[in-house]
Amino acid sequence: MAGAAERVREAALDLFADRGFHGVGIRQLAERAGLSSASLYHYMGTKEDLLAAIMRACLERLLADAEAAAAAHADPVARVEALVRAHVVSHAERPRETRVVDGELAALTGETRAEVVALRDRYERVWQDAIDAGAAAGAFAVGSPAVARRALLEMCSGVARWYDPAGPIPLTELADLYxxxxxxLLGVRA
Amino acid sequence: MAGAAERVREAALDLFADRGFHGVGIRQLAERAGLSSASLYHYMGTKEDLLAAIMRACLERLLADAEAAAAAHADPVARVEALVRAHVVSHAERPRETRVVDGELAALTGETRAEVVALRDRYERVWQDAIDAGAAAGAFAVGSPAVARRALLEMCSGVARWYDPAGPIPLTELADLYxxxxxxLLGVRA
Amino acid sequence: MAGAAERVREAALDLFADRGFHGVGIRQLAERAGLSSASLYHYMGTKEDLLAAIMRACLERLLADAEAAAAAHADPVARVEALVRAHVVSHAERPRETRVVDGELAALTGETRAEVVALRDRYERVWQDAIDAGAAAGAFAVGSPAVARRALLEMCSGVARWYDPAGPIPLTELADLYxxxxxxLLGVRA
Amino acid sequence: MAGAAERVREAALDLFADRGFHGVGIRQLAERAGLSSASLYHYMGTKEDLLAAIMRACLERLLADAEAAAAAHADPVARVEALVRAHVVSHAERPRETRVVDGELAALTGETRAEVVALRDRYERVWQDAIDAGAAAGAFAVGSPAVARRALLEMCSGVARWYDPAGPIPLTELADLYxxxxxxLLGVRA
DNA sequence: AATGAATGAGAGTTCATTCAT
DNA sequence: TATGAATGAACTCTCATTCAT
Structure with a gap:
C-alpha cells in the first residue's frame, strides 16, 4: 500500500504538470489520490503549499546536483558540460517536476514565491558563473555570456516537454546529444 | 480612445501571459479592459474563444513569417538563420502573444485545440524541413536533426520570457546573437 | 412584409407555448422575430407585459365566445354543449394561446395577474352557471356540479396539448366527439 | 429534524409546482431548504437532475399503481374505474409531484427527457389498452377510444390543480365522483 | 486517519432592460 | 424604426477550505 502522502504528491505532479496549478481543482487532486477532498488536508497545507513543496524539492535537488557538478570540475568546459548533463537527465527523468518548476512560478504568491525565486536564481547563478569563467578564460566563443546562459538553459529545459524514456533515444544518448x-553553441575551442 | 474590442484583446494578452488562462477571471479581464463583465461578451464568445483567437492569430503570423523566410532562402544555412531571426524578433516584439502560444495550449479543448495544434505542427515542420535539408546536404554537424530542431526552437522561444526591449541589448543585436x-549549435561548416 | 409587431407576437406565442415564459429569453424572442433584442422594445413593454397582452386577448375572446354561446341558448343542455364546442374549437385552432393561458398564469405578478385571474374567473363562472342551471332543472345527473365543471373544463382544454389540425380528425368531428x-359525462337525460 | 436531502426534495416540489422549473432559482431552492446554494450540491446533481428524479419517482409510482389496478381487474369497466380512482387519489394526495410531471416535461433535455417520456407513454398505454378492450367488448359507447383516453386523463389530472384535502370533499368522495x-363519459352500458 | 457536511466567495455566462445614435 | 453598446443583477455551478464526528 503506497502511502497516502505519496499518492497526493503523485497526483499533484501529474495534474499540475498537465493542466497547470490553476487548471486543477482540489477535488480532481483528491480523486486522483484516492481520497476525499477533506482528507487531502491531512497531507498538505493549502493547495499553494503543495505546489511550493513540489517546487522547492525539485529546485533543491537541481541545485544540489549542479553544485556537485560544479565542484567536481575545475575546468570551465567540463563544468558546463557536467551542468548540461545533470540538467538534461533531471528533466528527462522527472519531467513533471521540472515542468511545474518552469511553468507555475507565477502561481506562487508572497513569501513563498520569493523563496522559490531565490532558489531558481541560485541555480542560474551556478550556470552563469561557469559560463562566465569559460568566457573569461577564452574557452568559449560567445557574443554574450548572459544571453548564452539563457539560451542554454531554455534549450535543455525543453527536454521535459518532449522526451519519452520509452522512445528511441536512450537517456545516455540524449545527454550526449545535448x-x-x-x-x-558555446563555440568551445577544439 | 482605443476601441473596446482592442482593449479586451490587450487585457487578455497582459493577463493570460502573466497569470495563465486559468489564473485569470472574467471579472479581472473586464476590469482591465474598462468594461463590466457582461459587456465583455459583446466582444468575444467564450473566454476560451478569446484565448483561441489570440493563439490562432499569433501562430498564423509566425507561420506566414516562417514560410516567407523559408521561401526567400534556398540555402539551408541561410534558411535556418532566417527562421531563427524571424522567430527571435517575433518573440522579442510580441512576448505576450508568444508566451500564451507556448504555455496555454493545454487550456484549449476539443476542436479548437486540434486546430491550434495543427498550426503549431505546420510551423515546426517548416523548421524541421530546413534543418533536415541542411543535415542531408552535409552543411550541419548535428547528432540528431529532430533533437536539434527542438533544442533550437526552445532556445529561441525563451526570448519571450526575459528580453526587455528597453534593456541594454538592441533587437538587431539580439537577432545577431541568436x-x-x-x-x-548546428555546427555549420566554415 | 408581415408587420414587426405581429412577428413579435407570433414569436412569443411559439416560444411561450413550447418552453414556458421563464424558459424563453428576450434574445430568443428577438431572433425568432427577426429583430435585435433592443428593437423588441419598440413593440412591447416588458416581457411580462407581452405575456399579459397575449393572455388577456385570448381570455377576452374566449369569454366573448362563451357569453355569445350562453346568450344563444336558453336550454341548459344546449348551452353547455355550445360552451364545450366553442372551447374545443378555440383550443384546437389556437393551441399556443390557450396553452399559455392555461399554463403561465403563475408567471404574472401583481395587478396584471389579478386582472387575468378575474377574466378567467368570469369565464369559469359562465360555465358554472350553465351547469348549475342544468343540474337545478334536473337535466343532468351529476354528483357535484362544481366538480363536474372542473372535470369538463380540464377535459376540453387538453385538446390544445394534442390535437393536430393536419391529423385524421377534422375539427368538426372533434367538436362532435367532445x-x-x-x-x-353530465348524464344528460335522454 | 428532517434530513437535509428530504428538505431539498420538499423545497423543489413546492417551488417547481408553484412557479415552474425555469421560474425557480437555485438560491430560492437553497433558502427554502435552509441551506446555502453551495450545500445544495451535496444532495443533488444538477438542477435538472433534481427535476428528473422527482418526475421519475412520481411516474414510476403512478405506473406501478396503474399496473396493479389493471392486473386486479379483468373486466374492462372495473379496470378503467380502478385506473381512474388510482389516478385521482394520486393527484389529490400528491398534487405537487403530479403538477410537476404534467407541466415540466419540456424543461427536461436529452436522454433524461426521452426516459421520462417513455415512462409517461407506458402509463398512457395502460389506460389506452383498458379503454380499447372495453370498446372492443362493446362495454363503452365512445366515438373514439383514443380521444376518450385523452379526455379522461386530462379530466382526472386536473384534480392536482384544485383539490384541497382540507376542503369540503373527502378524498373517498372525490374518487367516487370521478x-x-x-x-x-365512457357511456358504460347499464 | 478519514470524511460527510457545510459554506462564502467566486467561476463563466446570461438575464431583462436602457439609451445614444 | 432600428440597433450596437452597455450594465447590474442574476443565473447555475465549482472553488478552496473548515470542522464535527
Missing part, C-alpha cells in the same frame, strides 16, 4: 550541442 | 548561436 | 362526451 | 363521471 552535451555536444552545448559545446557547439 | 543567429550566431544557432549556427554554432 | 360534445357527446360532455353530454354523457 | 369514477362516476368516467363511467358516464
Amino acid at each position: 552535451a555536444a550541442m552545448a559545446r557547439q | 543567429a550566431a548561436m544557432a549556427r554554432q | 360534445a357527446a362526451m360532455a353530454r354523457q | 369514477a362516476a363521471m368516467a363511467r358516464q
